Amino acid sequence: MKQGILFVMLIFSLAVSAQKANADTAQVVVPDRYNSVEAQTKPYVIMISTDGFRYDYAEKYHSGNLLKYSKEGVRAKDMLPSYPSITFPNHWTLVTGLYPAHHGLIDNYFYDYKRKENYEAGSRKTAEDGSWYGGTPLWALAEKQGMVSASMMWVGSASAAGGKRPSYYYPYHEKFTPSEKVGKVINWLKMPMDRRPHFIAMYFPEVDASGHHFGPDSGETEEAVHLVDQAIGDLVRKVNDLGLKNVNFVFVSDHGMIKVDGEHPLEIPSLLLDKNKFDYYNSQTILRVYVKNPADIRKSYKELKRNKTGDYEVYLDKRLPEYLHFATKDDRYNRIGQIILIPEAPKIFLEKGKKGLVGKHGYDPRRVPEMKATFFAWGPVFKNNLEIGEFQNVNVYPLVADILGLKIDQPTDGKLKVLKTILKEN
Template sequence: MKRGIHFLLLLISFTVFAQQATVDTAQIVIPGRQNTIEAQSKPYVIMISTDGFRYDYAKKYNAENLLKFSNNGIQAKAMIPSYPSITFPNHWSLITGLYPAHHGLIDNFFYDYKRNETYAMSNKKNAEDGSWYGGTPLWGLAEKQGLVSASLMWVGSASDAGGIRPSYYYPYHEKFTPSEKVEKVVNWLKLPEDKRPHFISLYFPEVDGSGHHYGPDTKETENAVHLIDHAIGDLVQKVNDLGLKNVNFIFVSDHGMIKVDGGAPLEIPAVLFDKSRFDFYNSQTLLRVYVKNPAEIKSVYKELKAHKTEDYEVYLDKKLSRYLHFATRDDQYHRIGQILLIPKAPKIFLEKGKKTSVGKHGYNPKVVPEMKATFYAWGPEFKNNLVVDEFANINVYPVVAEILGLKIDQPIDGKLKVLKEILKEEK
């Protein structure tokens, strides 16, 4: 096992070296920020996301540290991602308490017809432009109320979304190893009390990368799980060594992972390639259709419905199940489209000549259990040895706000009552 982890570390180091010349890794510090006197006595919350860490990975691959910490604290049977179960939408749902259709990040890439602009997660300009992001992220909520925050690579944390950035943050890159990220978090917690962040968000991409490239049931993904588990163990030990009072850890993921049928992908209906009539956006596990002439929507829907195969479903967006919160009635930014083609796992849509990965996500987590995410929590504010049922990820936000004594200043979808039982006592 150690040999596998060492190999993964070596692979990451080679990737890091290759990127070194082009990646800006400097920390950005907002000057003049400090904790209020009241904030200095508040608890600490370190919220850790490991991308693609499926709900069963810790037990499946015996992630010893995570199992030990969560066994002594809180384990959820699973956490339900928001739909679609994709990275950017779900990280923003976790950090804002809003469904994707309510905060605007409805996909990793999309077109906004009011702005006449495209958003793509790989576009640095998009990623750091807060006008794309709805809601108030937890770091913004904290900063507005006099509590210093920090973020290491969380989606949107390099933007001014919600009107304010974290006091300490980094533009997104994948140069830092997990151990280097641990050191940066520990260094933040070594700062003087007035400058020390009480809310820290931290992101690890390695498990998702292995799941995509090799699949969820492989040695490579197991090694990635152990790599992160080792980093979490190291982080907890080093934070404990600081002797700070009331440090709480929340470990989450954005979605799960499944091996898809890339060898026999679904064909995109030929009619949709008529660019004079349609735009379509294919994340492979969900295909969104924008019909340019609204008068054609019903007829096109009927045509697509009549010619579909048994391997996918066709929905008018306004008719999509309410529990997904992804229909026209929810689409506050009008970015989704009017017709959705939803493949049945493990099928995907794939344009001719394009490639896919071995593992993917994005399916409905209520239908495809492999999409379910992870939630563990431990620390002085959490009860001990408690297992809770599945819950939606939007409910993490009010729990963090409650621990930190923050007043939620705008409507959210998450409800404190859903997870109130995991806290030791009322604040």
């Protein structure tokens, strides 16, 4: 099975080859950053994301370390990703407290008609350009308030989004093993007090890669879960050995995973193939349509609605369910499009001649429970042996800010009151 994991990691690397071609494994250190005297007294938070770690994976695959830590601390029944349940949008939501349509990262790939540019998750040029990202990420919030931060390849952390990069970060690449990432985080925590980061974000892609290529029920996905679980166990033990006070862990994922019907995909409606009238953007679990002539929107919508099959729904963007926060009134950057086609899981849209992956995400988590994500938290500030109900991922941001003693300086969609009760009283 180890060969399977190596194969997964190879495939994942190839999938982002455009970014990897320019990969630099060297750490970036922003000079002259120090913790204020007050910041040195604050707790530490290590926020860990394991991409694609479905809400039930810990139990399903008997993740010994994560089950132990979550039972000692706090665990949620599940965490609802924001819509669409896609990697870049949800990672940015977790560190800004904003829904994707509010922070602007509405997909891994999209076109901005005002800028006349494409955003591409796999392109270092766009991924590290902070002008694409709305909101103030946790590391920028910390740095602005005199607290040193660090990031191990979290989405957007190599950009100047929010006005400040982390003091220590690595541009994204897939050359480090989970164990190597742990070692580098420990090195950060060994630094002198005035330069030691109090907020650390770290990212593991292996579980998502396995789920995509082999499916959520595969042996390869099980092994990827164990690989990350082992790394987190190693991280916690090494942190404990440092003897630091008040180190807290928040383990999250961006979304879940479902096996899709790749053998019988949905075809792109023929109407949309007219490039003179339409642009469409296919994430397979959501198809966004931009109508070039506004006068054609209503007519095109009616025609798509009339000719659709029972395997997908057609919406005008302004009529999407309000709870998705993805309708016209939420689209602050005008990046979504005017017509949305949403397949019924496990169906996907696929262009002719293309082959889909085994596993996918992106569906509405309220209708497709396999999309639901994971939330565990443990450490001195958290209550013990507490299980809570489902909540939305926008609420992680104010929780972490509160633990670190940071003041949120702009409106967010998350509310501290949702998760405040999981903290011990001072």
